[in-house]
Amino acid sequence: DTGVSQDPRHKITKRGQNVTFRCDPISEHNRLYWYRQTLGQGPEFLTYFQNEAQLEKSRLLSDRFSAERPKGSFSTLEIQRTEQGDSAMYLCASSLLGSSGNTIYFGEGSWLTVV
């Protein structure tokens, strides 16, 4: 049983460039979440999907951010025209709705550094 996997694990990009992160959830999980975390803070919710439907987006998710989960399996998070303030760890997580109180399991995260 593989866990949540994210790619790339580390990304350094110049300000103004676009970046895309991919997340593969635990295979039977129907929910997929994206969180962002900066040093010293807890994970902040960005958005989540149930199957392919995007059910909620945080106000943190500006127009430069877009997430997709086209076939209800893997998901991508794209950040356009990156800014230095986007530097953070982007965490993907998944859960199986209806089981064990909707326990959420995180991937190892994708570190983004905008220079």
Added chain:
Amino acid sequence: QQPVQSPQAVILREGEDAVINCSSSKALYSVHWYRQKHGEAPVFLMILLKGGEQKGHEKISASFNEKKQQSSLYLTASQLSYSGTYFCGTPDTGTASKLTFGTGTRLQVTL
């Protein structure tokens, strides 16, 4: 609104006990506890469900007071491997909604 954790940080010697608290201003449907080591992702420890059911870790226990909208995580006979930052997460509306994470408690266990 974000749950509030206390203390913010604690230093223990190996073998000592610790309690970490999580308080919410909203009704609690469940409480999820995670531990995060530096540079790594949060790892699920335990979930406490309304009604008292607890699922998770063998050596760490927790309580859930629905009336007081609080949860406490109990770490007994701490080990070096317990070091990290502990977060509680609470669903916004019902057990099925997304989690909002607390402010975090940094725990350091020393020899």
